[in-house]
Amino acid sequence: MSIRRAALWSLASQYASFAIQFATSVIVSRFFLLPADVGLFSIALAAAMMFAIFQDLGISRFVSGQPEMKDEAIRDYAAVAVALGWFVALLVAAAALPLARFYQQPALLPIVLVIALSYAIVPLALVPAALLTRAMNFRALFVANAGSALAGGVTAFVCAAHGAGPGALAWGVLATAATRALIVLAFRPVFPRMIRDRSAVQPLLGFGSSSFVISCSAAIGLRSQDLIVGRLLGVVATGLFTRASALAAQLSTLVVGAINTVFYPAFARKRDAGEPLGEPYLHLVACNTALNWPAMLGLALAAEPVVLALYGPKWEAVAPLLRWTALGEIFFVAVPLQMDIPILLGRIKSLVWINLLDTVLTVLILGLACLYGVEAAAMSRLATGALWFAIYITFQKKLLAIPAQRIVMVYLRSGLCAVAAGFPLFTALQTGLYRAEMGLLPLVGLAGVGALFWLGALVLVRHPAWDEVKLMLGHLWPQPLRRARG
Template identity: 60%
Template structure:
């Protein structure tokens, strides 16, 4: 499958998954659950996912990034994944009462037990999904991701409607894991089999030893957010913070999340061919920032009316948090594949130290913000975003060898396009307009048209990709009409 065709299928998966998750979050938040319910689940999930760093141990990256792969070793990799997953499930289950006691919330324990049950199933999808990425079979991966999202979110909505409260979200996590493992194995079954000795899995374990430290650092920095907010500001504040972070993160994933997985495989091929990565990396940055910056500017501008329209007045406290989180995302998407590219280039040891610095900054900045207040916690995302960008821009600049002048040129054009895209909404809000859903949609559509015009006018590198994607999508339709 070509890179652009793979990107189309990957984008389709991202759009489908986002749509399902987005609709579910709106329905559940508006009709069934309060911020305190979502906050309770967010703390349980964050606590469990910090432990789950043991689960993958870089197996997915190892399989998808290797120049050559022995089919005989795949069952052994799957067995290692299952063994680790079951160990993680046991740790989460045993830790549940202690976490509930630490937060003085007895209801946390059953939520953690349900999430632990999902870790018994999740590893059965690890190797099959990694093989699909390696083979760039994103059409099948679409079925895996979209199907599991539909099963999990459908379960969560149904149980929330029946009055299950926060536990409906935990049951949704379990249903997602079961569906993902089932669909992945239907298409690319790999039966786990323990190796007679460690020879077949030694390369993977060697990679995983450093990958674990890397994953641990990243998990602490990312997953500790809800834990810190919950401990300092309370359960309801955690729900508001989590909902804002989730919406901004989902939009980022929707806009460009699919591109990363495709380019990871493409960069691996360029590495194997000995080709330089600086030029294609800057092109990737251009695509990321062109799409994401425009989306984040729009999200920041429309934060308050969007929260009221989607989630209702109970969630209005998340609007300022959403605004700051969206602005912070502008930095986080400005240096894409910040962990994947160093791994492909064999720089895992140095990456570990860089990531540890990043983690320390994340925890310290958010903690300081939380002690000031909830909105300060949101502002801290912008501060941390800038620090994050400095760390990884300097690191990848030296590693890949791209020129900072070229990087700033890309940023300048993406920034102009983002401001132009937000122009219609800026004008409407400046005139005191309180847009409803229809008005927001029309203003967004106007922003997209303005953004496309700005891409063409500035000769942005992403304009070529937009035209080629449009041609690829329209070609089958035109051929049918011609036939």
């Protein structure tokens, strides 16, 4: 499967999964759950994910990125994945009662236990999914991801409608894990066995030992946020903070997540062929920022009407938090594949130290910000994002030997395009032509005008992403474009 064809399937998977998960989130939050309910589930999930660092140990990256794969070792890799996954499930289950006591929230106990059960199922799909990624079979992954998202969404909705409260989201997680495992195994059956030759899994374990430190550090930096906010500011603040962070992250993933998923195996192939990665990486940065920066700027500008239209008045306190988290996301998307490129190029030890620095800064900044309230906690995402960007762009620039001037020009062009896209909405808000209570329809119209401004800016600044836009338009409307060229 070609890179562009794989990208289309990955994009379809991303959009379908996002649409289902987002619709579920909006419906369940608007009609059945309160911020405290979402906060309670977020604490449970964040705590469980802290243990999940033991689950993967880089198995997915190892399997999908290896230059050569020994077929006879695949079932041994699956055995390692399942053993680690079940160990994690036991750890999560054992932590349920202490966690409920620590936060003085008895309702955490059953939620954590259901999540632990899902963690016993997740590893069954780990190696099969990595093999599908390696083969760039994103068609199969589309079925698995969209199907499991639908199963999880329906389960969460039904449970919430029957009064399950925050536990409804946990049952949705379980249904998602079970459905994905069944579908992935149907496409690429791989079942664990007793390891016959330990030397077969030594490369995996060697890779995993370094990857574990990175996963551990990343998990602490990312997953500890809800735990810190929950402990210092309470479950209501956690629910508001989580909803703002999730909304910005979901939109970011929707816009560029599929592209990044495809590029990892594609870059692995280029590495194996001895091709330089600098130019394709610059193109990836250009596409990421050209697409994501306008989306994040628009979300920040329209935070209040978006929150009111989607979640209703009881969630209106999310709006000021969303504004800051969306702006912070601008930095996080500016350096794609910040983990994957160093791993592909054998610089995992350097990555470990850089990731540790990033984690320490994230935790310290958030902890200090929480002393001043939940909005300050959201504002800390902007400061953390700026530092994160400075750290990783410096490392990637050096690693890929990319001239600083080239990177600056890419960011400058993307920034101008983002400003152009946000100009109609900014003007309408400042002049009073659009107000939060007017709803989503006028907002969609302004976004459409912004999209036209964005396209014009792409052409004017000669942005690299314009070539991709032309290719996409050529697939959608080939005849008009041919006549225009003629």
